[in-house]
Amino acid sequence: METSALSQEMAAPSDPPSFTDPESPRGRLLRQAAHLFRDKGYERTTVRDLASAVGIQSGSIFHHFRTKEEILKAVMREAILVNTGRMRSRLEAVADTGEAVRTLVQCELESINGETGEAMAVLVYEWRSLSEASQAEILELREVYEGIWLDTLTRAKSDGLIEAEPFILRRFLTGALSWTITWYRPEGDMTIENLADHVMSMLKIPPA
Amino acid sequence: METSALSQEMAAPSDPPSFTDPESPRGRLLRQAAHLFRDKGYERTTVRDLASAVGIQSGSIFHHFRTKEEILKAVMREAILVNTGRMRSRLEAVADTGEAVRTLVQCELESINGETGEAMAVLVYEWRSLSEASQAEILELREVYEGIWLDTLTRAKSDGLIEAEPFILRRFLTGALSWTITWYRPEGDMTIENLADHVMSMLKIPPA
């Protein structure tokens, strides 16, 4: 399922083998795009804004992306791929199911409030700016990511760690975690670990 | 005399004594606006879209609202006012603190998934399309609403009903509840009461 999703997007010539080097022109463009799209919204960000943020002329943008929408899609794509990748590799070192849940919570909080935060916010807030075709593409990647979550929560349920339906619990969690972007400030007293602790205690899952 | 005449012809009063009659042209416009803004986004909804959804000409929009942004603001304003009002009146009949928390959860779920749902989604998703001046206006109304929540959760904390910080709990709840709009379907098996039950059990607050 994952491989099919991945191989499919390989087909499009404008979607290079992830991930883009952050120092390449394309990478810098994507970083600025995430920032501007998050800040002003996709529609209110002009191609000129983008170009001047990167230090090039507006026409040159189209040497890197076919359309403005492709930039939006790429921002979302890379965010999901990066975070799916990190989640997977962190999970490899974890055997205990409770610890696995905590790892996912922690990863998701990092993805939302860390370096990919702006891109993740764009993923949520600018979803409707994506054409249906692009939505379908991105959706496939999201399903991979959500699959990992559901697998883990289902294990937690059968292990008796949680009572709620995995499906529903995941949804409440998605909302609660993604909303942190609107109020959590990494510069403040609370670390992301503290945040994760709060969540785990609300779920009544004890530390391993 | 002439100045009074001037103000007399004032075409588009922006903030009428709430709430707008839903059958008035203004009311129908607001309902359609909430729908379209939710569906396509504020920026991608044109004034013509709006007009034709209401069955008037695009120019006529501006008899009711001075600018497109005023419509957005009015949508948000009325949504908050309606829901603050409902929350208040429901709370009057409730003495028990645990029951009060449940009432708020239930009210918020209704506001998000009921008639004002589209407007509430607009409030979240289109916030950045509001000018700073309008944001400040709406923020004031939101603070009244949030004040009620915080008061109640603070009482719950001192009553020993909850362990978490009211402040932080409210934020997790905001995210979890507002996110229901993305997945909860009133037509399905689960009622809003069921949803609220799930939330209360997650909070470990027993029924009164």
Next chain:
Amino acid sequence: METSALSQEMAAPSDPPSFTDPESPRGRLLRQAAHLFRDKGYERTTVRDLASAVGIQSGSIFHHFRTKEEILKAVMREAILVNTGRMRSRLEAVADTGEAVRTLVQCELESINGETGEAMAVLVYEWRSLSEASQAEILELREVYEGIWLDTLTRAKSDGLIEAEPFILRRFLTGALSWTITWYRPEGDMTIENLADHVMSMLKIPPA
């Protein structure tokens, strides 16, 4: 020639037998129109501006005038008619040719800087806002007015009072006198008589 011009405009039902009573709704409208057209220009003055300046609703304007342009035309028409009338009656009391020239100069300065000043300015500055048909109508009235000037200057020429071609002199005078509107201030030290004195001395026509 004069009568034909006058009788012709009698034909149009919207052009009432001049002059409009200044206290009638129509009269007040024309006064405010002259003021606004002079102040902001015809195009930038909206029918709503006009209406609110008079203390009525915009729709009511059209009970008095068929179109906005009719208002412009009426402003011009009445200004010319009033000033032609005054010039004629003042001239009746004057026999001496030099004195007649001075009378015309004085009258024109009054028309430009007195009560009809705004309307006269509109006549000059908003000429192009008139349809060709209306321009023709107004032109006929202007020709009556200019006829009086030319008659008098021609007499002055044959009396040896002036050297210049009456035709050319009139044109320099038109410019010089109408331009006073841009700089002459009735409230200042210089009276309109003083102004007229300056002009007469420039023409080297001695007082009678």
Next chain:
Amino acid sequence: METSALSQEMAAPSDPPSFTDPESPRGRLLRQAAHLFRDKGYERTTVRDLASAVGIQSGSIFHHFRTKEEILKAVMREAILVNTGRMRSRLEAVADTGEAVRTLVQCELESINGETGEAMAVLVYEWRSLSEASQAEILELREVYEGIWLDTLTRAKSDGLIEAEPFILRRFLTGALSWTITWYRPEGDMTIENLADHVMSMLKIPPA
């Protein structure tokens, strides 16, 4: 680096080092603008009119000017600068005060009836279409121009060449000369030199 990039893409510089090359797109645009603004008035000239007169698309206008008003301002600005420049250079070759006055009269007649005539008419007739900020800008340029006139007339007064107040005389002259645009036809029998002769003889200043 990014900020320099920002200013680099600045599309429409408003005040270039005068004067604009008449064959450049900007120059052709200004010439057509002067023509159309003179002919139909600024307000009644649409950006589309302008564009099609130059042979470009309406959107392309905004590569050369930020707003329609900037075009109006540029038309006026260049007209004053060109004419101030010419007046100055012509004056350099002139020692005699009487001759200097004649030079100014001649220059002004040329400015009004020659190549810059349409722009000069726009300067007079479309003044109110300029924002107050732009009016102030243009006013500064006009004051330089008027300063030259006043200096010369003041010298003429102390040389005993004229009797009238320089200040008032200048104003009558401004009106008389600018009005020539409404009646003088270069194609006719009278040359601009003839016109200037008429003016000088009216001023009773003998040829040098």
Next chain:
DNA sequence: GATGAATGAGGATTCATTCAT
């Protein structure tokens, strides 16, 4: 006569995209 909501054509301006250099 007066009202004022509604009309609908038209205006200035924006902006993603193209392409010759």
Next chain:
DNA sequence: CATGAATGAATCCTCATTCAT
């Protein structure tokens, strides 16, 4: 690869005019 002038469709908004009340 980069530029930046040009495009042209689309956007919000204005406003003279109409007409049912």
